[in-house]
Amino acid sequence: MTIEEVQNQIIEEFEIFEDWMDKYEYIIELGNNLEPYDDKNKTTSNLIQGCQSRVWLNAEMKDGKIIFSADSDAIITKGIIALLIRVVNNRTPEEVMNADFSFIEKIGLRENLSPTRANGLVSMIKNMKAYGLAFYSKEK
C-alpha cells in the first residue's frame, strides 16, 4: 500500500466513530498497544521535548527501508504516534521524506498538532522527515 492508501484506510476507520469519546478511546487503545520502545534508545538525542509530553523517536535502516520506533509518556500522544508510524514505517527514505500527514487533520486531531509545541508531535513529524532526507542523502 502507498502512504496515501494507508492514510485513506485510517480515515475510513475513523469515520465510524460517533463522538469524540469513542475516537479518543480508540487512540488510547492504540497508545496502549504501541510496540514497546527499546529503553536503550531513550537517549537525549532521540528525545523531543514538548512542553507537556515527551517523545522519543528512533530510526534505523534495514534493507533500504526506514524502521521507526517511538514512545511518549502520554498515552494520547502515543496513540497518535502509532498512527504516524503505521503510515511511514518500513518505507524508503524518499517516501518518508515526501510524506504528507494530512490524515491527522481529516480524522479531527488537528488540535493535537497545534504550534504550541505542547506534545512534541509537530517536531516528531519534522524529525521523521529529516530522517528520510538524511538517509536519502546518504544513499546518494
Next chain:
Amino acid sequence: MTIEEVQNQIIEEFEIFEDWMDKYEYIIELGNNLEPYDDKNKTTSNLIQGCQSRVWLNAEMKDGKIIFSADSDAIITKGIIALLIRVVNNRTPEEVMNADFSFIEKIGLRENLSPTRANGLVSMIKNMKAYGLAFYSKEK
C-alpha cells in the same frame, strides 16, 4: 489685597469674556505687555525647559518681599505668567509658599497646566513656591 482677593479679581475680569477667542486675545495682550525680563537673568539655572515653550523665572528679595520676573518664548505662556506674577509678586515668602493657584482652573485655563510638561507652567508654579520656601527658611 490678599492673594485670594487678587485671584477673585482675576476671575471676575475673565467672566466678561463671551468666548475663548476673547479670552485668549486678552491673554495674548497680557503676554505682550509683560514687564521686560532682564536678559542677564536668562541663565540656565533660571530656565524651565518645557517640551514646547521655555520659561525663565527669576526671584529676588526686596524689603522682605519676593520680586518675581519671568519670560517665555511663547506669548500665551507669557500671558499666563503675567497672571501668576500678578498674584504672588511683592509678597512675603510665607505668602508665596502657601499660595494656591486655583484661579487658573476657574478661568478655564486648566488645559495649560496639564501634566504634559508642555509649556513649563506647572514647573514654574512649583519653582515659585520653592523660592518662597527657600527665602522663608533663610529668614529663620
Next chain:
Amino acid sequence: MINIQKIKQDFPILSQKIYGKELVYLDNGATTQKPIQVIEKLKSFYSEINSNIHRGVHYLSNKSTEEYENARKTVKEFINAKSTKEIIFTKGTTEAINLVAFSFGETFINEGDEILVSQTEHHSNIVPWQMMCKRKGAKLVVIPAKANGELDLEKYKLLLNSRTKLVAVAHVSNSLGIINSVKEIIDEAHKVGAKVLIDGAQAIQHLKIDVQNLNCDFYTFSGHKIYAETGIGVLFGKEETLNQLSPYQGGGDMIKTVSFEKTEYADLPFKFEAGTANYVGAVSIAEAIKYLNNIGLQEIENHEKELIDYATEKLLEIEGLKIIGTSKHKTSAISFVLEGIHHYDAGLILDKLGIAVRTGTHCAEPTMKHFGITGTIRASFAIYNTKEDIDKLVLGINKVKLMFG
C-alpha cells in the same frame, strides 16, 4: 453578599459553549477573562478619546494623557504606594522583572554579588536574574522549598549575607498557589541591606496589597491576570531606589533633552517609560480595578477562600489524586497529579468536556523538579467561578480516570 451569578453575567466569554458544552474556565492563573465594563471601556476610549499622550497640546491628547495619569493614580491607590512616581507601566510582569534585573544590575551589581530567588519561582522570575548574573559575574542563589512547597525560611536566613544585593520571590507561587511569607522575607533581607522584589502576578487579583506595609522595594504584576488587557503591567518601586537606577530602555518620552553629545533623562516615572506607553492598556487596568473595588476586595478574598477550601476537600476525595503543594497558606490555585495518568492526557479529555485547566510545568520547571514530577494539572480560580465549576471538574476527573483506567 457577593452575587456570583450576577458577576458571571459581566463576563461575555463565560456564556461561550466549547464543543457544545458550557465553558468551565479554570485557567485563571494563565489569564483572567474580562468584564464587559473593561471591554466597553476599550471601545469607548478608541471611539472617543484616543490620541497619543504627553505629546500634543491638543484636546484629545490632553484627554488621553489625563486618563493615563489617572490610571496611574488608581494603581497607586490600589496598592497604597506613596506617590505616582513609584508606578511604572510596563508590558507585563516579565518586562517589569527584566527592567529591574537590568537597571539594578547596571547600577548596583558587581562581580561576586549574590541574588536570591526561590526554588518555586516562575521562569520569569528566574531567567532575567540568570542573564543579569551572567553578565555581571554575580551568583544566583536558590532559597530551597520544603516538602509541602513552602519556602524554608530557616535556610533562607542562613543564605543572607553582606554579598546579597537583591531577593526576588513570588508573593503567590503560580504552580502551587502557595502564599509565601513575603513580609518576613522582606524584613530579613533588609537586615543585610538587600533589596526585595516581590512578583505579585498571582497575588494582586486575590489579595489586598499594601506595598508600604509590606515594605518591599519592588512589586510587579500583569494587567491580563487582573481582568484587564494583555500587553500592560505594573512595576512599583520605591521612589528613592528607582531614582538611583539607570534607565532600562531609551527613546521618546523618557528624556529631558537629547543631543548627540549628551542626553538627560526625565524624572520618575517617565524615565522608565520609553516610547509610546500602552496608555489604553493602563486605562484598562484602572477600569478593572474600579470593577474589583465595586465588588469589594474582602468579598473577593472570602469567595475565593471558599472556593479553594471546597475544591481541596472535593479533590482529596478522588482516589489516586495527589495535591502538589500542601501548605495551608494558599489562594486560588490547586495543582495535582493523577496516579498513572499523564497530565497532558488528563487535560485533553477535560478540555473535551468543556473544562479549561492548565497542565504541564506552568513555566516553573525547577518547582516540578523539586517534587520529582514532570507536570501537574492546575485548576485556578477567579471571582466568577462557582462551586458548580468545581463539581464539574470533579466529574471530569472521574471520567478521565475511567478512560485511562
Next chain:
Amino acid sequence: MINIQKIKQDFPILSQKIYGKELVYLDNGATTQKPIQVIEKLKSFYSEINSNIHRGVHYLSNKSTEEYENARKTVKEFINAKSTKEIIFTKGTTEAINLVAFSFGETFINEGDEILVSQTEHHSNIVPWQMMCKRKGAKLVVIPAKANGELDLEKYKLLLNSRTKLVAVAHVSNSLGIINSVKEIIDEAHKVGAKVLIDGAQAIQHLKIDVQNLNCDFYTFSGHKIYAETGIGVLFGKEETLNQLSPYQGGGDMIKTVSFEKTEYADLPFKFEAGTANYVGAVSIAEAIKYLNNIGLQEIENHEKELIDYATEKLLEIEGLKIIGTSKHKTSAISFVLEGIHHYDAGLILDKLGIAVRTGTHCAEPTMKHFGITGTIRASFAIYNTKEDIDKLVLGINKVKLMFG
C-alpha cells in the same frame, strides 16, 4: 477609486466634536485612529476567544494561539519577510530598537566599534544606541543631513568603514516627513559588512514595504501608527542574524528548558518574546492590515500623495510660513514654522478651532538643532484625511496669524 467619505465613517472618533467643532485630526504621525473593524475585533476577541497562548492544551488557548500565529503570518506577508520566524512582536518601535541595540550589542559590539545614526532620527532611534555605545565603549557616529533635510549620502559613504557594525536610519523621518534613500544606505552599509536597521514607524502606514527587496537586516514599526492598538509593534530581523543574537528579555515562553544550572532558549521567534505576548495587540495589527489591504496599498499611497501635494501648495501660499524639510521625497507629514509666532501658541489656537496638529520638537531635538529652530508645527495625514481638512488647516493658520499679528 478610493471613497474617503466612506472610509471616514469607519472611524468613530472622527465624528467627535471638539469644543463644539468638527474634529480635524492631523496628528497621525503621533498615532492613527482605529477603524470600527479593529475596535470590534478587540471586543469579539475578548468576548469569545481570549485565553493565554502557547500555554494550555484547551480549546480557547489553542484558538488564541492560532489567531496570534496567524497574525504573525499576516505581518510576514504584509512586509514580505521570508519566514514567520523573522517576525517578533514587541510592544512598539521603541522596544524593538532597544531589543536590537541590546542583543546586537551583547553579541557583536566591542570597544571602538562604530554605530551610525542619522541627524534626523527620532529619539527612539538615538538614545538606545547611545546607551549601548556607552556600555560597550563603542562610538556613535552621525550621518549629517543637508539643508533640505535629506541625508548627505556622499558624506555617509565616507563615514562607513570596517569598524562600522550597524547603521540605524528611519525610512521616513517623523519630524520632516522625508523618505530617506534607504535602499542605497543599506547597500552601501553591506559593502563594509555592517548591518542595517530601518525604523519604519512612519513608513509602514504609507508605503508598500518589502523587506526582501530592501534587503535590510532589521525593520521596525508600531501598531498604533498603523490603525491598530497601542502596546504592540513588530521587529523584523533576518533569520540568520536573529539566530546569532543573544536574547533580550528572559522569562516564560522564551525558553526550551530552565534549571538553575542551565537554561536553554527557545527557537525563533519565541526566543525574543519573553512573558505573555500581547496577543490581542498582535491580532489587532492583523485586523488593521486586512483593512488596509481591502482598500489597497497603492490607492492609499496615491491618496496620501495627493494630500501632501495639495497641502504643500496651499501652505506655501501663506505669507510668513516656511516649510522645514524641503526635499521632494516626502510622505504624509509637513513641518512648518510661522514667522514671529511660536509653535506652541499656534498649536493652542488651532486646537481651539478643532484642529489637532502636533507642535514642538517631535522627539527629534537634533533635527531641530540642524535647522536652528526650537520646534515646528506638524500636520500629518492618514487615509481618512481630505482636502477639506487641509483647507480648514489653512483657515486656522490665517486666524492664528491674525491673533498674533
